[in-house]
Amino acid sequence: MGRLGVTPEKRLVNVKSGGGRGYRSRVIDIGADAGGRGPGVGFDGTLSGFPLPLRLDDRCGAAPQEGGGPHRRRLQAAACIVGEIGLDHSVPAKEWKKQEQTLKELLPHVPAGRPVVIHIRGPNGDEEAMATYARMMELLLTYLPSEQPLFLHCFSGGEETVLEWLRTFPNIYFGYAGQVWGFNSDQVAGLRVVPLDRLLAETDSPYMPPEGHRRNSPALLCLVGDLVAEARGMTTKDFLRAATENATRLFWW
Numbered sequence: 001m002g003r004l005g006v007t008p009e010k011r012l013v014n015v016k017s018g019g020g021r022g023y024r025s026r027v028i029d030i031g032a033d034a035g036g037r038g039p040g041v042g043f044d045g046t047l048s049g050f051p052l053p054l055r056l057d058d059r060c061g062a063a064p065q066e067g068g069g070p071h072r073r074r075l076q077a078a079a080c081i082v083g084e085i086g087l088d089h090s091v092p093a094k095e096w097k098k099q100e101q102t103l104k105e106l107l108p109h110v111p112a113g114r115p116v117v118i119h120i121r122g123p124n125g126d127e128e129a130m131a132t133y134a135r136m137m138e139l140l141l142t143y144l145p146s147e148q149p150l151f152l153h154c155f156s157g158g159e160e161t162v163l164e165w166l167r168t169f170p171n172i173y174f175g176y177a178g179q180v181w182g183f184n185s186d187q188v189a190g191l192r193v194v195p196l197d198r199l200l201a202e203t204d205s206p207y208m209p210p211e212g213h214r215r216n217s218p219a220l221l222c223l224v225g226d227l228v229a230e231a232r233g234m235t236t237k238d239f240l241r242a243a244t245e246n247a248t249r250l251f252w253w
């Protein structure tokens with residue numbers, strides 16, 4: 001059992017979501033270790049660089065505590081997706097250098113064509129994160145080809161930010177989580193301008209629990225679906241169907 005009481009076998013199977021409304025989604029669990037015994041959460045806040053491989057099966061996955069050495073070997077593993085990695089400027093500024101250093105060590109070893117899950121957070125959280133987005137783009141451009149598939153997770157940028165990323169990395173996907181509920185008008189405009197075939201839904205559980213829930217879980221993914229669908233003027237079902245197709249395409253399921 002992981003910290004959330006989820007057995008490893010359940011991590012990649014269908015999860016009934018939306019309080020029994022009948023939607024079913026496949027769920028990716030970020031941050032589990034190679035044996036499936038990891039905590040199964042986004043990233044460990046004690047880590048400065050948080051290079052956490054995303055576990056898709058037992059052939060891959062790494063405990064972040066193992067440091068830089070195993071990165072290359074693990075990144076070459078056939079089923080290994082890279083992430084989440086990125087810049088989190090909500091931590092004290094003295095940590096920022098370490099984050100960049102980790103990225104500079106890691107990014108040169110990312111195989112071409114391998115999806116990379118990106119975490120970006122500005123000094124004040126989701127708002128005013130423009131400089132952090134720009135710096136991350138600069139780092140990615142230095143080490144990765146523009147065709148690299150990227151997944152900007154828990155994305156909250158405005159329209160200009162969306163368009164800039166689409167221009168720079170055409171194979172990019174944008175993941176939305178529960179923070180859509182508090183989006184300002186520019187962030188909503190950003191959400192609306194993302195092409196339908198580039199949208200993903202996520203919960204970031206156990207973080208960002210929706211209103212009325214003490215703890216987030218993948219089973220609440222449908223609530224994110226409701227938020228995104230409403231902002232885009234479509235049905236939850238249509239949005240979740242598109243998001244599932246997109247995730248399948250991106251993560252080769």
Ligand SMILES: [Zn+2]
Pocket residue numbers: 042043084119120153154
């Ligand atoms: Zn994250």
